[in-house]
């Protein structure tokens with residue numbers, strides 16, 4: 001065991017302040033009305049204007065019109081209209097969710113993740129995806145097993161596949177990699193916000209609300225049963241929960257140095273995970289930059305969901321002064337982000353992977369950080385998420401793989417064959433989800449790097 005000061009916080013069942021969730025019948029009614037479309041009466045009645053912060057908007061305008069080209073104007077219209085934002089509902093596999101599923105479906109929500117019909121997969125392919133089964137309602141884990149042995153209810157017929165995927169082989173391979181039968185997220189075509197769930201004494205919460213693009217870094221991490229996983233920047237814990245929906249790692253170390261945010265993280269874990277997982281899911285309080293030394297060559301997979309200039313919230317900085325202050329901090333972020341990414345690459349085993357993600361559109365916090373670290377760290381290699389994630393999920397998200405100056409999008413592929421190599425190199429640095437009207441998910445950048453030796 002390393003000398004790290006690792007804090008294990010016993011996840012006691014505490015009574016937190018109940019959130020103001022309306023009773024089922026009320027939100028049902030609200031949802032029904034909202035369901036009539038984005039222009040419904042209910043929607044208009046609840047509309048409260050939030051003022052954007054001018055210095056931040058001006059800064060974004062200048063930077064993103066250059067970096068994103070044509071994608072910026074529609075992205076800006078989404079960022080400036082919080083009432084257009086969509087929310088995903090991630091179900092908690094550690095609870096019984098049948099009632100919630102029925103309500104979601106009756107309100108027009110549908111599952112968004114591709115779920116492969118395992119009966120159509122070759123045996124080796126289905127063997128590559130293992131699924132931990134947890135018996136909802138009981139505080140115990142059943143042993144891991146291959147999805148081909150799961151009951152029919154575990155293999156949901158998949159919703160639409162991307163029409164952009166070219167080769168059937170590639171399509172089915174990508175779907176196998178992406179399929180996590182136990183990770184279930186529902187989305188709605190309209191910006192309808194399902195109410196968050198109040199604390200229920202002695203009971204786990206059934207679902208977690210999130211930006212559906214937040215699941216992509218977790219999917220890219222490909223956590224399998226028995227992996228040792230580090231979530232380097234973990235609070236408030238949405239991605240840690242998503243990891244626990246995908247598989248049962250031998251260890252998930254959730255690290256968060258900020259004490260207030262760490263409390264929130266501990267509460268999230270306590271509200272969603274059964275006590276039987278207490279020994280596998282631990283909370284640590286280190287500066288993430290230290291892990292590379294204190295826990296070198298320890299983990300199979302590390303997620304670096306880095307502190308970043310969160311475009312959505314920064315745009316609504318409470319005053320111009322706060323906005324200006326944040327823009328100053330913004331310039332310093334890439335140094336911290338690169339340090340965290342280097343630390344993660346040292347903490348992972350040779351052969352292991354690090355996923356780096358942010359929720360900003362800013363190229364200097366995304367591609368530039370990845371490029372800098374790859375140059376500094378021989379023996380590391382970026383992996384192609386374009387084929388694995390962007391193509392199969394292009395129906396749900398608008399992806400841009402491009403560096404500034406290489407404005408290729410999924411709907412505007414390179415025409416010149418000689419550009420293919422360049423594009424492929426840029427794609428390997430990462431993919432970016434750009435919010436667009438009707439598909440308001442993101443911003444989310446993700447990149448996967450494998451440590452070779």
Ligand SMILES: C[S@@+](CC[C@H](N)C(=O)[O-])C[C@H]1O[C@@H](n2cnc3c(N)ncnc32)[C@H](O)[C@@H]1O
Nearest residue numbers: 233234235236237238239258287288305306307
């Ligand atoms: C984008 S948020 C993480 C969100 C989280 N992964 C989730 O899905 O809920 C980034 C987090 O990194 C934390 N952070 C800031 N500096 C850090 C550092 N030096 N080491 C580790 N984490 C840090 C912040 O406090 C913040 O909670």
